[in-house]
Amino acid sequence: MLTLLDDPISGNGYKIRLLLAFLDTPYEYRTVSVLKSETRTPEFLAISRNGKIPVLILEDGTVLPESNAILHYLAAGSSWLPSDRLHHAQVLHWMFWEQYSHEPNIATLRFWNHMPELDAAQKAMIPGKHANGLAALKLMNDHLERHDWFVAGAPTIADIALFAYTHVAEEGDFKLADYPNVESWIARMQGLPGFVPMETEA
Numbered sequence: 001m002l003t004l005l006d007d008p009i010s011g012n013g014y015k016i017r018l019l020l021a022f023l024d025t026p027y028e029y030r031t032v033s034v035l036k037s038e039t040r041t042p043e044f045l046a047i048s049r050n051g052k053i054p055v056l057i058l059e060d061g062t063v064l065p066e067s068n069a070i071l072h073y074l075a076a077g078s079s080w081l082p083s084d085r086l087h088h089a090q091v092l093h094w095m096f097w098e099q100y101s102h103e104p105n106i107a108t109l110r111f112w113n114h115m116p117e118l119d120a121a122q123k124a125m126i127p128g129k130h131a132n133g134l135a136a137l138k139l140m141n142d143h144l145e146r147h148d149w150f151v152a153g154a155p156t157i158a159d160i161a162l163f164a165y166t167h168v169a170e171e172g173d174f175k176l177a178d179y180p181n182v183e184s185w186i187a188r189m190q191g192l193p194g195f196v197p198m199e200t201e202a
Helices: 011-023 042-047 067-075 085-114 120-144 157-166 180-190
Strands: 002-006 027-031 055-057 063-065
Touching: 002 011, 011 067, 011 085, 011 157, 055 067, 063 067, 067 085, 067 157, 085 120, 085 157, 120 157, 120 180, 157 180
Parallel strands: 002 027
Antiparallel strands: 002 055, 055 063
């Protein structure tokens, strides 16, 4: 059986839990708290050398880190990863963009709101990250004005990758009501068969 090491508050981990639910794939779930520094223990670092969650342990014991790599692995051969060459590349485009332009801003501000205190350097970064997060949400909103889904007219792991932190963006002080196309897309994601909400996965 697959084993997922993850923190319930992590959007990156939620990506994996959500895809596993859509695929109806059984797995063992082990919680690892980032806020309690459990990802920095010798035991966890022996499994994941970069000290980050989520980590998927395959049936043969192989360790697979990085949320979007895990999504790609799990979705192979399913409708969640198009076989068409261009559509496959477009899925990767959005997933790379999510990790470079979306997650470092929207997810980081959400995570910082979970922390008891920020240092001066983090506080100085808030305006820039907020501006970049707004730009990311606008780009998504503009794309979704013309499309129901991000690639090929159907839900893919690109949607899952972007949904995880977008749907909780207000926890990072972003106002989703300003992005009606994004809100409609969130509702479409939540209406898919097999959908599980983030908060029930603790």
